[in-house]
Amino acid sequence: MKYSCLIVDDEQLARLLMQDYVSKVPHLELRGLCKNPLEAMAVLQSETIDIMFLDIQMPELTGVEFLRTLKTKPAIIFTTAYSEYALEGYQLDVTDYLVKPFPFERFAKAVNKAIEVIDLKNAAKTHDLNKGKASETILLHADHKIYKIRLDDINYIEGLKEYVSYFTRDKRIIVLQSLKTIEETLPSDRFIRVHRSYIVPIDKIKTLDGNQVQIGDKFIPIGRSYKDEVMRRVFSSFHDH
Numbered sequence: 712m713k714y715s716c717l718i719v720d721d722e723q724l725a726r727l728l729m730q731d732y733v734s735k736v737p738h739l740e741l742r743g744l745c746k747n748p749l750e751a752m753a754v755l756q757s758e759t760i761d762i763m764f765l766d767i768q769m770p771e772l773t774g775v776e777f778l779r780t781l782k783t784k785p786a787i788i789f790t791t792a793y794s795e796y797a798l799e800g801y802q803l804d805v806t807d808y809l810v811k812p813f814p815f816e817r818f819a820k821a822v823n824k825a826i827e828v829i830d831l832k833n834a835a836k837t838h839d840l841n842k843g844k845a846s847e848t849i850l851l852h853a854d855h856k857i858y859k860i861r862l863d864d865i866n867y868i869e870g871l872k873e874y875v876s877y878f879t880r881d882k883r884i885i886v887l888q889s890l891k892t893i894e895e896t897l898p899s900d901r902f903i904r905v906h907r908s909y910i911v912p913i914d915k916i917k918t919l920d921g922n923q924v925q926i927g928d929k930f931i932p933i934g935r936s937y938k939d940e941v942m943r944r945v946f947s948s949f950h951d952h
Contacts, residue, residue, distance in 0.1 A: 719751040720766035748777035767791040786825040868910040906934040
């Protein structure tokens with residue numbers, strides 16, 4: 712399978728280097744070399760792009776500003792000379808960031824990471840989690856494998872920087888994914904975000920104690936901004952049962 716990609720960088724040498732890197736990866740197909748976000752927007756409107764290599768520091772519109780204008784985003788790999796942008800990239804649900812200058816090996820690692828994210832999203836769409844029997848399972852791409860996990864088996868989900876850990880009845884599965892993406896994928900009537908780092912299944916909450924909920928033997932904190940909604944949903948759940 713080929714994955715289409717787009718390079719956006721105002722520096723010609725950087726564009727040419729990445730073009731050379733892309734040519735070395737058989738499953739990448741370059742659809743455009745753009746020197747600014749306006750050129751990139753034109754390509755995105757006419758082409759389906761899977762991966763976009765996006766420079767951050769550009770004169771008229773930064774990569775971050777450009778990314779915020781996009782409603783539908785491909786997998787984004789930031790390229791920058793400044794490592795301090797890494798945190799901001801993570802907050803924007805960016806797949807990876809490459810700090811210039813970067814060797815081909817690091818480039819290839821970022822590409823593989825992006826492909827895992829794309830494949831996972833495609834698998835989720837195919838599986839159609841919100842319809843019929845498919846809503847009872849979720850597909851997780853980890854360790855170069857795809858795991859089929861029953862939603863009932865998930866005890867809680869914890870976000871750890873750029874990784875997410877699914878804690879199930881019998882295992883822990885670590886995937887390259889953001890909690891935001893997971894929150895949008897899981898059925899909202901069964902799971903709730905209780906903290907910036909935690910998502911839990913509502914029906915597995917045993918107790919609600921002040922600023923924490925109990926799932927099995929695990930006590931999970933409730934974030935201040937999530938508390939009102941958690942209290943409302945949990946009390947409603949307790950009442951229904």
